[in-house]
Amino acid sequence: MRNILQKIISSSFSLALVFFVACSPQLGHQFTGGFIANDLEIMADPALTEMVSPYKAKMEAEMSTIIGQSTKALTRNRGESLLGNFVADLQRAYAEQEFGISIDISIINNGGMRNDLPEGNITLGNIYELSPFDNYLVILELTAHDVQKLAEFMAARKNMAVSGMEIIGEGNQVQSFKVNGQALDSNKVYLLAINDYLANGGDNMDFLTDLPVMENTDLLLRDMLIQMIKAKTARGEKLDAQIEGRQKYN
Known part of the structure; x- marks a missing residue:
């Protein structure tokens, strides 16, 4: 299984900027988006990584729940x-x-x-x-x-x-x-x-x-x-x- 957490919190480890623009003329909710990719050589900040780690572990455990x-x-x-x-x-x-x-x-x-x-x-x-x-x-x-x-x-x-x-x-x-x-x-x-x-x-x-x-x-x-x-x-x-x-x- 691909790591769902990476999709959810990857922005915490990058300088990506995400912009959302509503696109549903009749019915609500739908969005489109784009991003500006960060330089892959930029390293994650250790303090930020440490702060996010507990949430990452919790999310991974939740995503592994068998339903x-x-x-x-x-x-x-x-x-x-x-x-x-x-x-x-x-x-x-x-x-x-x-x-x-x-x-x-x-x-x-x-x-x-x-x-x-x-x-x-x-x-x-x-x-x-x-x-x-x-x-x-x-x-x-x-x-x-x-x-x-x-x-x-x-x-x-x-x-x-x-x-x-x-x-x-x-x-x-x-x-x-x-x-x-x-x-x-x-x-x-x-x-x-x-x-x-x-x-x-x-x-x-x-x-x-x-x-x-x-x-x-x-x-x-x-x-x-x-x-x-x-x-x-x-x-x-x-x-x-x-x-x-x-x-x-x-």
């Missing part, structure tokens, strides 16, 4: 993947549990999942590595036309994980798709669980930016994952996922 067990390695790839199915399902289940509503579709972009989960012990650090960004849960309302556009986008890009849809595509085109086994209903309002980065048009999903927002939460994706994994563990369940044919592209 679950996985029956297999949950990995990423284009289109349908084990990790994508797992995260999309947890996001959907959490939203239904939290808001007492039925979520039709849940999606997560592959770029939002930055690391796989190993077989065996799953630590808090594993989840921070998987979801290092401050992405927040949002619930959007979609018409049948909006769902059609979403399916077309997914078939063309093949960079999304989904729960609640089954898509068959040829090349970059949708051949057919269903929502939870059913054809589209032109009179239905579909609820989509998604992160605010995508809801704000990230990853070229501009067609989402003007959709009605049912819920705009302050819940981080990684906090949701941690909570849901701990709940599974408390029930004696292990992490698992299957390739189910949610996305089939020729």
Whole structure:
């Protein structure tokens, strides 16, 4: 496991200057940033190192805390993947549990999942590595036309994980798709669980930016994952996922 602490407190050992600029026009929370790298030959100040060391040790211990067990390695790839199915399902289940509503579709972009989960012990650090960004849960309302556009986008890009849809595509085109086994209903309002980065048009999903927002939460994706994994563990369940044919592209 990569050292999560280094990501969190590395600025304490450098002269890096970090600037954050808010970038979410519709929904809050999202930020972009940059940094000015320090000269690698500059040595850390001994007094500062001594001051930070206790916090470093505490953080490393916390990140090593085991919160679950996985029956297999949950990995990423284009289109349908084990990790994508797992995260999309947890996001959907959490939203239904939290808001007492039925979520039709849940999606997560592959770029939002930055690391796989190993077989065996799953630590808090594993989840921070998987979801290092401050992405927040949002619930959007979609018409049948909006769902059609979403399916077309997914078939063309093949960079999304989904729960609640089954898509068959040829090349970059949708051949057919269903929502939870059913054809589209032109009179239905579909609820989509998604992160605010995508809801704000990230990853070229501009067609989402003007959709009605049912819920705009302050819940981080990684906090949701941690909570849901701990709940599974408390029930004696292990992490698992299957390739189910949610996305089939020729």
